[in-house]
Amino acid sequence: MHTAYPPPEALLPFVSFFYEIKWERKDYGEKIEEFILPSGMGFMVFQYSGSIYGRSIGGKKPFVPKCYTTGQQINAYTLTSDDEIVALIGVAFKPAGLRKLFGFDMHTLVDTPLSTESLLNVNLTKFSHQLERTTDPQERISMVEQLLLDRVDRANKTSPMVDLGLEMMYESYGCIQVREVSDKLNVSMRYFQKKFKEVVGIPPSTFNRIVRFNNLFSEIDMNAQNDYASLGTLYNYYDFSHFYKDFKKYCGHTPREFHIERFKFIQEVFVKDSLFIKNVQTL
Structure with a gap:
């Protein structure tokens, strides 16, 4: 199950949409497994129940941090979990959105999920615990929105x-x-x-x-x-x-x-x- 949410006006230059996903193992076979195509977008993902790992076609299974950011995907990949329930909040960034909002070196994020804590040099432990405790989906989205809104004044100009x-x-x-x-x-x-x-x-x-x-x-x-x-x-x-x-x-x-x-x-x-x-x- 997925639900998409539009971004607030201040984030429109950077974000295409927010989304929430909930996958339950009972709806699959032995484990949760979903196939994902390259989308042309970058993502920031916050897992608040269960955990996933990913594997590109013919690639290895990389470690996926609980809160991760990834840039362009040039290969299709699968998301897999052995947990009973996986739930997460995600941000789908416009193609230039991550560079504009955070100034990331986008080459390093291609096909690579990196720790958002490390990229932003922040501790997200308290934030993650709040996400886990919150029962209202809109409140979870608002929490992630605020995390990004705090960065808008420091956004980078791109060509x-x-x-x-x-x-x-x-x-x-x-x-x-x-x-x-x-x-x-x-x-x-x-x-x-x-x-x-x-x-x-x-x-x-x-x-x-x-x-x-x-x-x-x-x-x-x-x-x-x-x-x-x-x-x-x-x-x-x-x-x-x-x-x-x-x-x-x-x-x-x-x-x-x-x-x-x-x-x-x-x-x-x-x-x-x-x-x-x-x-x-x-x-």
């Missing part, structure tokens, strides 16, 4: 060029060429790539590819046979092998082998509600 580039990528559903973006911004492609990676953490071509795949994935019909060749053409894949390669990269399986019905979260968030393409205004 508006990157925001404009991000807007073009989202408006084109990830189908625009990066060369076209830099040309429209009247800057060299190398300069745009450098500034984009500094603010977002990954190259613009990689980010654009994620945006395109998220838009394509949102078109999947969970109750019918999908015409992947037509979907690939719709989103400017040159040929089916090109689409096939992206699908396997992000889903870990070929379109024929991938069983979306196994994963409730990805059905709800990436297809039914399409949260990561409906809440992406960057300007």
